Structure formats: structure tokens, C-alpha cells
Amino acid sequence: MSADLELGNKYGRRAVVLYLACTALIVAVGLLGPSVVVLTLTGRHPWLPSYWFNTKPNDWLVSVLIYVAIALGGYGVYLATKALRHGWAPRVDRLIALGIGTTAAITLVPPMASGDVLIYAAYGRIMSFGGDPYSASPADTIRLGYDPVIAATERPWQGARSVYGPIATWVQWLSSLIGGDSAQLTVWMLQLSVAISLVVTGLVLVKLVGKDLSAKRRVIMLSLANPLLLWAVLAGAHNDSIAVMFAVLALWLFRRHVILAGLMIGVAGCTKLSIGLVGVAMLWALRADRRKCLYFCGAGAVAMGGLYAIVGLQAFQQARSQTSFISTGTPHKVLLSFFTLFLPNGLVRTFIAILAWVGLVVVAILLSQVLPKSLVPQTHPDDPTPAAIRYTAIYAIAWSLTAMYSLPWYDVIAWAALAAVAASKVDALMVVRTTMLAIAYVPGRDPHARQVAASLSDSLEFLSARLRDTLCPAIEAAVLIGIIVWARRNGAQWWPYDWPRRKQKPLPEQAAEAR
Template sequence: MSPVDLADRYGRRAVALYLACTALIVAAGLLGPSVVVLTLTNRHAWLPSYWFDTKPNDWLVTTLVYVGILLGGYGVFLATKALKLGWAPRIDRLVALGIGTTAAITLVPPMASGDVLIYAAYGRIMSLGGNPYTTAPADTIRLGYDPVIAATERPWQGAKSVYGPIATWIQWISSLIGGDSIQLTVWMLQLSVAISLVVTGLLLMKLVGPNLPNKRRVIMLGLANPLILWTVLAGAHNDAIAVMFAVIALVLFRRHVFLAGILLGVAGCTKLSIGLVGVAMLWALRADRRKALIFCGGGALAMGGLYAVVGLQAFQQARSQTSFISTGTPHKVLLSFFTLFLPNGLVRTVLAILAWVGLIMVAILLTQVFPKSIVPQTHPDDPTPAAIRYTAIYAIAWILTAMYSLPWYDLIAWVALAAVAASKVDGLMVVRTTMLAIAYVPGRDPNARQVAASLSDSLEFFSARLRDTICPAIELAVLIGLIVWARRGGAQWWPYDWPRRKQKAVPEKANLGA
């Protein structure tokens, strides 16, 4: 079979798997409230989200999602192979695939994570005149029943907002529209995520220019990617909004550095972790100190101004989760083991140091061998291609070494990866995101009263072992695989010569003094 025929076969199968994954996700949503699908009260039957109250078996709905994620992950892998072999479908059809699958998932209730319920609660608190940075949902519940705030699930009922002012204002607007209907409030939040993902994908297409193969890669990995649609859209996570503002900043970066800084600051005022894009952009400007200062000024102006409106406590809350360790990471396994005979605080401190060292070392390795950005350089001083490449490097290094890493955090890595040339990293990222996505299904506290179905002992045991045993092992294997790939490509642990130059300079100065 010729490479063209093989590419076409892989491509058709990838599209079929993308559609199959979407169909299974939508089917799980249409079955209605379950251990996977959220329960939304005060329903308007004629408004999204749509579902039937079938009360599905916990294994049935969970298996639907498991299979959907696996098919989606394999579809992304086949898409990368097809594109590498020269698969050349029409661009408009691929765009329709991305927007169509996004719209389909937006029409059913959120799944797996109850985060969107806490978003709705924060918006409701603000619409009632409260401050979500100083008031937890539990504080409001004690004052009287509210259908939106009461819908929050454990353990988040006692949590104050850790999100930036932009995210909080979007939650507030959604609450104003939704009123006391958790269904409508949540759907407005879903819609904001869906719009953000589509805008991000279209802007990436603009960044890569007229080159059709590059556009196809951006669509299949950034706009239509079923792993993103499940981890981010199906859970209605506001990471999509922060990433959208960051991509707008990258679009402006090539000609309007100050405006790019402002938009990056806006992104940081949605979710603070998006700051790693700012680090990448700043590093791309390292040869031009004047532009770097202008960029920093724009970012500082936006973040300082917006956080000044909501108060310093909002920024303090946003920083509060930096010491958390999530299940599914190798760090959690190490924490569980070493706290058997060492103080918890000491172990956490050591793990935090190791995580930062690991991030830096992985980034150093990747910088030497990571493929080039497929974003064209429009003028000799255009820093955008380098900024996108460094964003991909830092994002991948971060998600693979961070103590607190969740499936939807992979969004920024995928968005940046879609705009760089193909490499072995594509396949490693497919394995990473697929495994972590599966590990967080059902993904909800089975004892929360809002969960519509009980979690059987067998499923609870199976899902727990996926998350606390199998997932950390595979995540570690992906990290090791990435390091091995980089080293085989010629990457050195420390390729810089400044320590040696400094050591050589000392005796020369000593001789001059003598």
C-alpha cells in the first residue's frame, strides 16, 4: 500500500474514532444523572442541557466513558500518523468536525467532575452580594437553603474561590442569567468553555498561516481533539477560558508586545497557572530587554488592576493550592510511602523541591531536541514561533513533574503542541492524557448526596486502583520515555558553559592581582 493510501486509511479511521468517542460521551450524558453525570436541579425542559432520567447502572455509564476515551486517544494517535504521511482532507470538513463535536458535547450535562457546580456556587454567592474569596458555599448554606449553592459536592463545600477575577465575573454573569436554576447556570458555564475552545482553535489556525498541512495538524490536535473535549469541555473546566486569552496574547505578540502582556495578564486573572505561557513569551524576548520590559509592564498592569478590584485575598487564594498533591501522580505514591516513617511536612517540602528541579531539568532537555514551531515568522524580530515552542516545552515539563496535575491541565500542552512539528512527544502525550482521563472516571465522591447512583464496591475498587496505582506508574513511564527520547536525540543534562567560564576567570584575575 502506498503512503498516500495508508495516510488516507489512517485519517478516515481517526475521524471515525473522533465521532465514536463523541457519540459515547453524548450517550452517557443523555442517560441522565449517574455516578458520572452531574445532577442539575430546577430544570427547564426546553433549554440545554438535555438528558433522560434513566438511572443507568454505574458500570454501564462508566464503561461507556472508558471506551470513549480509549477510542478518542487512539484516534488522536492515528491522526498524527496520517498527517505525518501526508493525509490531506478538506480544511472546512475538519473545522466542521471540531465545531460539531464541541457543540454535541455542550448539549448534555457535565460529567466526571463536580468542579462546575462550585463555579456556579461562587457565581451565585457573588450575585447575592457575597464575596466568593472570603465566603465558602457552606457559609451561605448555614444561612438558609439555596438550590444553586446546595448543589455543590464534597469536599468543595467548604472551599473558597481560588480562581482569578475574570473567571469569577464569568461565573457571576452565568449566575445572573441562570438565577436559581443550576441547570441553566451550569449550561452558561459550559457554553463559555465551548466558545473558548472553538476560538482557541480558530486562532491557532490563524497563527500557523496558509500552510494547509499545518492547519490540519492544528485542527486535529487542537480544535477537534477528543481528549480535550472530554477532559475540558465535558467537565466544563474554566482552564479553556484562560488558554483562550493566552492564545490571543500570542496572536498579538508579534506586533503589539504591550497588548500581548495585557492579554496574558487577563489570562492569569482567570487562572494563575497560565503564567507559564508568560514565562515562555518572556524567554522568547530575552534578546530584547526593552520589549521584555514593555511586555512585563502590560502583564503587571492587567493583573495588578484586575486583582485590585477584587482585593488581595483573591490573589492569596489563587496561590493556596500550590502545596497540594493530587492522586494519580507519582508524588502521591511517594508521599504515602515516606509519611509512614517521616513527618508529613518534611516529605511535602522535599517533594516540592524535587518537582521544581524535575521541571527545570526536563525543560532543559526538551529545549535541545524539541521540534520547531510550525508558526511562520512574519518578520525578522517576530518572537511568536519561539514563544509557542517554549510554551509547549514548559507546559509538558510542568504537567509531567507537577505535584498537582489533573487531566484538564493538559489543555495548554496540547494547544501549544498542535502548533509545533510532529515528533515522538505526540504519542507520549496521547498516552499521558488518555491514562489520566480514564483515572478520573467516575471522578466524583460516591458519598455525596448529589450523586444520583451508588458506586458499587467493584467499581469503587477498580477506579481507585486505576487512579492510585496504575496511573502513577504510567505517568512515570511517560516521563522516563520523554527523558530517554531527549537523551537519545543528543540532549545534555547541562549544556551551558557559564559555570566553567566562571571557574576559569578566577585564576586569571588572581594572576593579574599578583
């Protein structure tokens, strides 16, 4: 065995151990029961998931355990990328079992960190009552009479109307029909939908990369079994994974029929509008064929228009409302806090929005010149899928690094696409970004909400706030700068295009002939 392969095997074994350790810590915190990290679920069915014990754990204990779990998971992903570069070659079926097994384990304990899934359950409950979650908030509904599922929502979201697309809303509605007045069962159905979508996404990506075993291993370790995603997306039961699943299915259909792919990307957009960046990537991959571009756009418009027509235009307006928000943990929030000290809030927000869009374009241009090729093989000369996967990774990474509103579970689309692109320095930088952002959102809940089972101590609240509003923006900015520096050092130009062309001055001989 060569020294390089032996090193790869060592990194690989450590990566698997860290993946399992991260999962075990997450499950252990879930089993400890309601806390500042774990949600409180009412209407418990003793023999049905989720499972937990009412131990009333200390807030520092559960928070530190999750901090350690995220750090171990992030380091595990980093080691996995190193191991694969050094020739680590475990059996693919074992890696798939690792991914599905860790996914199943986390699905069996209550959701953690974010109370978003409780608002999903409330929207489904409102719809099951015949209401409209796009026009009525949980607070509006609870005034009409007490309901255990709607009452479980945490502030500040009790007064918020749904900003999710019709597909997400129908998943919430179906979960509510099954769960009834049990928040536990309703939420578990939502967890199950997220778990299934993550597994389907990973398996479709494995199928997309073809017979290349090394490519399959990379896809599994960075997508299907990625502990950062299992924490950020699955443990919080965030429906972003459902949108990503439909987007990846659209990419799988892309080489077969652009109309079907357009319909599927329209369905993805009807889960969350932000997934439209995958549609932009696919459209850019088709830019040489205007006829196919029209078919693709038309199919996507039909799917989105038809589905949004069922729930009404207000649903689309609600989905668009989130685009003006600025989240804590981003450098944009720091800029907002500083400049609003002496400038009008509206002016500062407009400037930051313009800066974010310019930054997205600049980072995308730089990455387009240096990001490695897609691992998806080209099945025929006109197959646009490999290019679409690569452009998706470029746009998703650029968007995640420059967006004004960025949360750890938003990174799922960037990781799904990056997993199907050849290894580069971007892997390590994205590990740093997602790890830091995930840590910043622990405990991740309002400590004063009455549904939180433990009070957040002043010391932990101080640490959590400084991680989120000080350290995280600094790390996020450093990762953005690191991406730009890496791209420039590898030869990326700020503007590599030859347009707009400057009018060339005629040569002296040509000028004389003209006279």
C-alpha cells in the same frame, strides 16, 4: 496514489471515525441522565440545554462506556498524528466542521465526571447575592438560607472558597445572573463559555500557523477537534480553557504589540495563575530585547494588579493556596504516601516540592534542545511568536509531567501549544499521558455525596481507586522517563550551557611570561 499516502488516508479515515465514536459515546452517556458519571442538575427547563433522560443507568454501564470513549479518542488522536505524517490531506473546512460539531454536541448534554462546575455555579451565585466567594464558602452561605444552586455543590468542595482569578469569577457571576435559581441553566452557561473558549483557541491557532495547510490540519486535529480535550475539559466544563484562550490571544498579539500581549497574558493570569507559564515562555522569547521585556512585564503586571485590586488581595492569596496540594494520580502522591510512613509530613512535602521544581527545570532544558520547531511562520526578522509558541509547548509539557497537582484538564495548554509544533515522539507520549489521566478520573466524583444519582458499587469503586492511585502514577512516571530517554537519545545534554564558566588554568608559556 503512493503507498505512503494511501496508508495516511487509511489512518485518517479511522481517526475521524474514532473521533466521532468517542463523541457519540460521551453524548449517549449524557443523555442517559444523572448517574455516577453525569451530574444532577436542578431547576430544569425542559426546552433548554442541557438535555437528558432520567433512565437511572447502572454505574458499571456508564463508567465502561466512558472508559471506552476515552480509549477510542486517545487512539484516534494517535492515528491522526500518524495519518498527517503520511500525507493525509483532508479539506481544512471539513476538519473545522468536525471540531465545532463535536464541541457543540457535547455542550448539549450535562457535565460529567467532575463536580467542579457545580462549585463554579455556587461561586457565581454567592457573588450575585452580593457576597464574596473568596471569603465565603457555599457551606457558609447555605447556613443563611436554602438556595438550590448553592445546595447542589458536592463534597468535599462545599467548604471551599474560590481559588479562581477575577475573570473566572466574573464569568461565574454572569452565568448566575442568567441562570437565576436554575442549576441547569447556570451550569449550561458555564459549559457554553468553555465551548466558546475552546473553539476560539483552535481558530486562533489555525490563524497563527498561516497558510500552511498541513500545519492547519495538525492544529485542528490536536486542538480544536481533539476528543481527549473534549472529554477532559468540555465534558467537565472546566474553566482552564478560558485562561488558555486568553493566553493564545496574547500569543496572536505578540508579533504586533508586546504591550497588548502583556495586558492579555495578565488577563489570562487573572483566570488561572498557572497560565503564567505562557508568560514566562513569551518573556524568554523576548530575552534579547530588554526594552520589550520591560514593556511586556509592565503591561502584564498592570493587568493583573488592576484586576486583582478590584476583588481584593485575598483573591490572589486564595489563588496561590493550591500550589501546595498534591493530587492523586501523580507519582508525587505515591512518594508522599511512602515517605510519610517514617518521616514528618511537612518535611516530605517540602522535599517533593523541591523535586518537582528541579524536575520541571531538567525536563524543560532537555526538551528545549530536541523539540521540533514551531509551525508558526516568522512574519519579520524580530517576530518572537514562533519561539514563544515552542517555549510554551516545552514549559507546558514539562510542567504537566512534573507538577505535584496535575489533573486531566490541565493538559489543555500543553495540547494547544504542541498542536502548533512539528510532529515528534512527544505526540504519542502525551496521548498516553492524557488518556490515562482522563481514565483515572472516571467516575471522578464522591460516591457518597447525596447529589450523586447512583451508588458506586464496591467493585467499581475498587477499580476506580486502583486506576487512580496505582496504575496512573506508574504510567505518568513511565511517560516522564520516556520523554527524558527520547530527548537524551536525540542528543540533549543535561546542562548544555557554558555557564558558570570554570576559570581556565594559564598555559605554561603564559605563566612564564607572567613571571
